[in-house]
Amino acid sequence: MTVFLIIIVVALFAITVWQLTKIYQLSRDSSSIDPSQVANDKDNKMQGNLMLAFGIAFYIFMFYNFWSFTDRALPAASSEHGVQFDNLMLISMAVIMFVQVITQGLLHYFAYKYHGRKGQKALFFADNDKLEFIWTIIPVIVLAGLIIYGLFTWSDIMDVDKDDDPLVVEIYAKQFSWNARYAGDDNILGKANVRFIEGTNTLGVDASDPYAHDDIVTAELHLPVDRPVLFKFRSQDVLHSAYFPHFRAQMNVVPGMVTQFAFTPTITSDEIRETEYMVEKIARIQNIRKEENKELMAAGEEPLPAYEQFDYYLLCNKICGVAHYNMQMKIVVETEEEYNKWLSEQKKFSETMEPQEESAETEVEVAQVVN
Amino acid sequence: MSAVGHVSDHNHAHDEHDHHDNQSFLSKYVFSLDHKVISKQYLFTALFMGIIGIAMSVFFRMQIAWPQESFKVFEIFLGDWAPGGVLTADKYLALVTMHGTIMVFFVLTQGLSGTFSNLLIPLQIGARDMASGFMNMLSYWMFFVSCVIMIGSLFLESGPANAGWTIYPPLSALPQAIGGSGMGMTLWLISMAIFIASSLLGSLNYIVTVINLRTKGMSMTRLPLTVWALFVTAIIGVVSFPVLLSAALMLIMDRSFGTSFFLSDIFIQGEVLAHQGGSPVLFEHLFWFLGHPEVYIVILPAMGIASEILATNSRKPIFGYRAMVASILAIAFLSTIVWGHHMFVSGMNPFLGSVFTFTTLLIAIPSAVKAFNWITTIWRGNLQMNPGMLFSIGFVSTFITGGLTGIIVGDSTLDINVHDTYFVIAHFHLVMGISALYGMFAGIYHWFPKLFGRMMNKNLGYVHFWITIIGAYGVFFPMHFVGMAGLPRRYYNNTAFPYFDDLADINELITWFAILTALVQLVFLYNFIHSIFFGKKAVQNPWKSNSLEWTTPVEPIHGNWPGEIPTVHRWPYDYSKTNKDGEYVIKGQDFVPQTVPLQENEEELDH
Numbered sequence: 012m013t014v015f016l017i018i019i020v021v022a023l024f025a026i027t028v029w030q031l032t033k034i035y036q037l038s039r040d041s042s043s044i045d046p047s048q049v050a051n052d053k054d055n056k057m058q059g060n061l062m063l064a065f066g067i068a069f070y071i072f073m074f075y076n077f078w079s080f081t082d083r084a085l086p087a088a089s090s091e092h093g094v095q096f097d098n099l100m101l102i103s104m105a106v107i108m109f110v111q112v113i114t115q116g117l118l119h120y121f122a123y124k125y126h127g128r129k130g131q132k133a134l135f136f137a138d139n140d141k142l143e144f145i146w147t148i149i150p151v152i153v154l155a156g157l158i159i160y161g162l163f164t165w166s167d168i169m170d171v172d173k174d175d176d177p178l179v180v181e182i183y184a185k186q187f188s189w190n191a192r193y194a195g196d197d198n199i200l201g202k203a204n205v206r207f208i209e210g211t212n213t214l215g216v217d218a219s220d221p222y223a224h225d226d227i228v229t230a231e232l233h234l235p236v237d238r239p240v241l242f243k244f245r246s247q248d249v250l251h252s253a254y255f256p257h258f259r260a261q262m263n264v265v266p267g268m269v270t271q272f273a274f275t276p277t278i279t280s281d282e283i284r285e286t287e288y289m290v291e292k293i294a295r296i297q298n299i300r301k302e303e304n305k306e307l308m309a310a311g312e313e314p315l316p317a318y319e320q321f322d323y324y325l326l327c328n329k330i331c332g333v334a335h336y337n338m339q340m341k342i343v344v345e346t347e348e349e350y351n352k353w354l355s356e357q358k359k360f361s362e363t364m365e366p367q368e369e370s371a372e373t374e375v376e377v378a379q380v381v382n
Numbered sequence: 383m384s385a386v387g388h389v390s391d392h393n394h395a396h397d398e399h400d401h402h403d404n405q406s407f408l409s410k411y412v413f414s415l416d417h418k419v420i421s422k423q424y425l426f427t428a429l430f431m432g433i434i435g436i437a438m439s440v441f442f443r444m445q446i447a448w449p450q451e452s453f454k455v456f457e458i459f460l461g462d463w464a465p466g467g468v469l470t471a472d473k474y475l476a477l478v479t480m481h482g483t484i485m486v487f488f489v490l491t492q493g494l495s496g497t498f499s500n501l502l503i504p505l506q507i508g509a510r511d512m513a514s515g516f517m518n519m520l521s522y523w524m525f526f527v528s529c530v531i532m533i534g535s536l537f538l539e540s541g542p543a544n545a546g547w548t549i550y551p552p553l554s555a556l557p558q559a560i561g562g563s564g565m566g567m568t569l570w571l572i573s574m575a576i577f578i579a580s581s582l583l584g585s586l587n588y589i590v591t592v593i594n595l596r597t598k599g600m601s602m603t604r605l606p607l608t609v610w611a612l613f614v615t616a617i618i619g620v621v622s623f624p625v626l627l628s629a630a631l632m633l634i635m636d637r638s639f640g641t642s643f644f645l646s647d648i649f650i651q652g653e654v655l656a657h658q659g660g661s662p663v664l665f666e667h668l669f670w671f672l673g674h675p676e677v678y679i680v681i682l683p684a685m686g687i688a689s690e691i692l693a694t695n696s697r698k699p700i701f702g703y704r705a706m707v708a709s710i711l712a713i714a715f716l717s718t719i720v721w722g723h724h725m726f727v728s729g730m731n732p733f734l735g736s737v738f739t740f741t742t743l744l745i746a747i748p749s750a751v752k753a754f755n756w757i758t759t760i761w762r763g764n765l766q767m768n769p770g771m772l773f774s775i776g777f778v779s780t781f782i783t784g785g786l787t788g789i790i791v792g793d794s795t796l797d798i799n800v801h802d803t804y805f806v807i808a809h810f811h812l813v814m815g816i817s818a819l820y821g822m823f824a825g826i827y828h829w830f831p832k833l834f835g836r837m838m839n840k841n842l843g844y845v846h847f848w849i850t851i852i853g854a855y856g857v858f859f860p861m862h863f864v865g866m867a868g869l870p871r872r873y874y875n876n877t878a879f880p881y882f883d884d885l886a887d888i889n890e891l892i893t894w895f896a897i898l899t900a901l902v903q904l905v906f907l908y909n910f911i912h913s914i915f916f917g918k919k920a921v922q923n924p925w926k927s928n929s930l931e932w933t934t935p936v937e938p939i940h941g942n943w944p945g946e947i948p949t950v951h952r953w954p955y956d957y958s959k960t961n962k963d964g965e966y967v968i969k970g971q972d973f974v975p976q977t978v979p980l981q982e983n984e985e986e987l988d989h
Contacts, residue, residue: 023852023898027845027849027898027902030845047837047918047921047924048837048838048839048840048917048918048924049766049768049837049840049924049925050766050767050768050771050840054767054840054844055765055766055767057767058767058772058844059765059767061848062775065848065851065852068852069779069855072855072856072859073859076859076860076862076863080860080863080888081863081866083863083864083866083867083884083885083888084863084866084867085799085866085867085868095795096795096796096798096799099793099795099796100790100796103789103790103793103796104790106789107786107787107789107790110782110786111782111783111786114753114754114757114782115779115782115783117757117761118757118760118775118778118779118782119779121757121760121761121763122760122765122775125696125760125761125762125763125764125765126765126767127697127764127765127766127767128764131764132764132958132960132972133696133697133698133762133763133764133957133958133972134698134761134762134763134958135698135699135957135958135959135960136698136699136701136758136761136762137699137700137701137702137703137955137987137989138701138702138703138704138705138989139701139702142758143702143705143751143754143755146750146751146754147747147750147751150746150747150750150751151747154743154744154746154747154789157743157789157793158739158740158743158793161739161793161794161795161796162736162739162740162794162795164795165732165735165736165739165794165795166732166736168795168798169732169735170732185649186559186650204647205647205648205649205654206647206649206654208649208654215649244729247647247648247649247650248552248556248559248648248649248650249552249553249556249559250550250552250553250662252727252801252802254802254868254870256799256868257868259798259799260798260799261727261798261799261801261802262727262729263727263728263729265661265662265663265728265729266552266645266646266647266648266662267645267646267647267648267659267660267661267662268646268661268663268729270729272727292884295884296880296881296883296884299883299884299886300880300883315877315880316880318880318881318883321881324879324881326870326879327870328801328802328803328870329550329802330475330545330546330550330553330872331553331559332553332559332560333471333472333475333560333561333874334471335475335872335873335874336471336872336873336874336875336876336878337878339878339879
């Protein structure tokens with residue numbers, strides 16, 4: 012595929028160079044006839060035809076893009092609100108492509124149809140209130156529809172309903188890794204501040220806050236399926252952005268403040284691995300890796316690790332430093348039982364802090380002085 | 383009003399004209415006060431910066447397509463940045479950052495606004511020069527200094543700024559966080575501060591000139607749309623650039639004097655910083671309060687240029703002149719209240735997100751009106767396919783393609799998942815990058831005879847146009863799909879996520895098109911430079927245009943018109959206007975210059 016594309020591009024470029032020299036030659040030859048460098052009838056005809064050809068080629072190219080690249084787009088959303096997102100995206104895309112096809116068609120067709128000819132009279136057509144009213148009011152109506160739909164969806168997503176008893180999880184960012192902190196049995200996160208960071212307490216949790224004792228800090232994010240999760244985001248150094256592409260969720264992580272985003276995962280990791288989309292995708296990637304490994308082995312280099320199975324991931328989507336491109340955390344969506352089992356195997360914050368109890372206390376004093 | 387001002391002006395200009403040959407080289411070509419020379423200075427500087435900016439984009443596209451591969455060109459051009467020909471992650475970000483900065487501010491802002499405001503405002507409104515020639519000269523030279531500082535920062539050992547062109551703190555404030563935030567960022571901020579001062583001096587001058595120095599008969603509704611666009615652009619600049627200056631100053635203070643405007647609760651490299659109480663979100667607000675209008679500062683001049691060239695070469699009046707002016711004004715007004723759409727997921731109050739979605743999608747309305755009016759302008763025309771015309775049609779095409787996806791990225795809901803992905807990159811490059819570049823190319827081809835008294839080679843122009851439009855769409859149309867696959871921007875490579883492996887072929891395709899597009903710009907450069915010296919001598923009005931600049935002599939003179947300043951009797955779009963009997967107003971000529979009084983039997987129209 013790639014090789015094929017490269018060949019096409021190289022071929023196109025070769026044709027271009029050839030055409031270029033030819034045209035340049037022509038411009039030399041004809042300079043005795045028409046030296047003005049202003050388009051004449053021949054140019055108008057030629058360029059008008061090219062406009063039509065380009066318009067058609069552009070249609071084909073757009074179609075080709077949709078045809079062969081849409082399978083790389085993200086799979087259907089794995090979250091509750093993501094379904095609405097996908098709907099709105101589909102509608103917007105349909106509106107856009109409809110307008111695109113019509114306007115580009117008109118533009119290139121007119122450029123072809125009305126190319127200059129000797130003796131052709133242009134129409135003196137300076138304004139027409141009716142026409143202008145029509146194409147003001149149509150965008151107004153269409154956009155009003157999109158805005159209203161969009162805003163309802165937006166407030167749906169952004170309004171966190173406390174009655175749903177969402178699971179509270181903190182996502183903690185630093186250059187260049189993520190941590191999750193679960194609120195524990197009380198479902199309330201203990202206070203935290205960068206000034207408490209010391210030793211194993213890398214998230215700066217306030218050990219004196221009783222809510223903090225049952226907090227659980229992990230390096231992987233496990234989520235129970237079908238339960239709303241309220242994420243609280245905190246950064247210790249620079250801006251990051253917590254991007255969950257498969258869940259249609261994203262929120263910047265801002266040092267000095269706590270931001271939030273809530274969603275309900277609806278498809279477990281096991282389930283999505285079995286979808287047709289994912290099976291095909293993994294097979295495709297394994298093939299690509301196999302090809303690449305052949306080359307790497309031939310060159311005597313380490314082969315790439317195999318891509319065995321799909322995992323959801325959280326990635327950083329705000330430039331945060333040199334390793335920005337590799338700041339990720341694995342996400343596992345699983346059944347309630349699996350989730351509870353996993354969580355019970357994790358160490359509570361108070362357990363991780365026990366050997367350092369003394370130093371934690373002095374730290375609290377320091378912190379109080381600071382505050 | 384303006385007519386009175388010109389009686390004395392006219393005599394004065396004559397005096398100047400008589401002894402302008404005695405000017406020294408320095409005052410004629412270097413510290414010139416003549417708007418036409420300053421315009422050329424802007425153009426040359428912007429083209430030079432453009433070569434650097436575009437070359438950078440080719441380099442980082444190569445890294446994206448073939449990560450970690452060793453390239454000889456990297457060793458040659460990038461030296462230490464690419465040890466053994468492999469670009470480092472640090473310098474990849476430097477390239478991305480500097481490409482954005484250079485293209486947005488130094489190429490598109492001053493290449494369009496600087497070049498064409500200086501050239502066209504006095505010539506098209508019928509003025510001898512800018513209101514203040516001295517301020518104009520100062521504006522250019524401050525721009526030059528800021529260019530030198532920005533380019534100079536490329537040669538620092540610690541590298542130039544590399545926190546992204548939006549320089550969000552804390553990354554840009556803390557050298558501990560990334561290498562480029564040391565001296566590189568200091569120079570970036572100094573350069574931009576000078577740039578802003580330069581831009582303000584220029585803009586104030588443009589505004590005053592348009593308001594005060596219009597020739598007799600040149601009412602506001604008889605101004606060519608280029609002047610309207612450049613005038614409104616200058617106003618937006620005056621309103622929004624000072625806010626960026628304040629943001630830059632606060633950032634300088636946070637960096638160097640220990641203040642905490644944007645910094646709070648930071649633990650980095652094993653130590654807690656003393657900064658407390660600031661907010662990075664505040665910086666984002668300040669930055670985008672300029673940053674978004676900046677997009678329109680870039681695109682409005684291109685719109686004005688395209689409108690003028692489309693009308694002239696269609697041999698038709700621009701359709702809906704008043705609607706065009708109204709939409710320029712509407713866009714300008716709305717542009718100052720939409721900045722929050724860059725911040726939907728920044729952590730600001732979601733209610734604000736709703737408001738900004740609303741105002742943002744409103745902008746689509748005047749933009750749609752403009753697009754439809756352009757299409758109607760070429761309908762039933764007699765299209766003269768000069769290179770400038772092709773680029774103007776190309777402008778309309780990319781403006782529509784790129785503008786439409788604005789409906790997606792401007793919608794807070796949809797932005798959640800496409801924010802900071804390649805979808806956004808594709809959107810804004812088409813709508814403001816490529817479109818503005820087309821506007822700039824169109825302007826250069828069209829007004830080259832006015833700038834240099836010679837014509838550019840049209841066939842090379844055709845080659846330039848066709849390969850550029852194929853290449854640019856080849857780069858940015860597939861890029862939408864990379865974004866919809868969820869690939870974030872500013873990633874040094876995508877190999878850390880096996881999931882993105884199957885995007886590699888699209889990325890390679892994009893890079894090939896990028897290389898092709900960049901290479902064909904050499905054809906333009908050759909044509910441009912060659913034509914300055916050896917181009918065919920231009921006639922006075924090669925495109926048979928109505929506006930005033932074509933009534934000046936081919937050889938530019940100080941003061942623009944040798945005799946009296948022309949008086950204007952009509953709007954600039956009387957192309958193919960006919961009398962009741964179907965005959966052109968001026969027999970055998972399909973255009974009526976603005977200086978021609980109302981003819982016998984001619985119907986006076988209210989535009």
